[in-house]
Amino acid sequence: GAVVSQHPSWVICKSGTSVKIECRSLDFQATTMFWYRQFPKQSLMLMATSNEGSKATYEQGVEKDKFLINHASLTLSTLTVTSAHPEDSSFYICSLRAGGGRATDTQYFGPGTRLTVL
């Protein structure tokens, strides 16, 4: 498999503040990174896809100005939830698609970040 880390693992913030979540690949260079959101008892919902050095592409219904994604390098992507509100409370999970040497369409998931907005 692959080692993916996310930081923080959980965060509680006040409504109106911004929260940044980091996703790091620890043992391979990630060609593509994905950000998902999962509400309780629901499946994963893809929010956006990002490739290193280019802008993220967002899924329909996901506000790009609210969920800012920066794919800073082949090992780091960040998701910033701006002006968070209670309805943004969710489990945010990143996944990475590996480049050469591994099956290139396999996604490896980070451990997730649980966001609670008060």
Place this chain on the structure above:
Amino acid sequence: QKEVEQNSGPLSVPEGAIASLNCTYSDRGSQSFFWYRQYSGKSPELIMSIYSNGDKEDGRFTAQLNKASQYVSLLIRDSQPSDSATYLCAPRRSGTYKYIFGTGTRLKVLA
């Protein structure tokens, strides 16, 4: 019709039995299929992938694919209580690297 259909369960099986998890998908162009296991409160972990029609075995797990029927399944032999989790079927959307996740089947293995 949902893009990926899975029985939500719970599917309850006794310890040591075979658990059979099924998934149908609508994207005829899908060529890659993945099974993930997700424990409550945790992120998905990859169990196995399958690309060709037929069976693929990995330890206690066997994935089966039938592209003509748009059907993929996962068999877990000698089920253990530690296998109790939600199993997510994820075909890769044709022409992209995106996955289409099903809602998952919750498996309970009874000791």
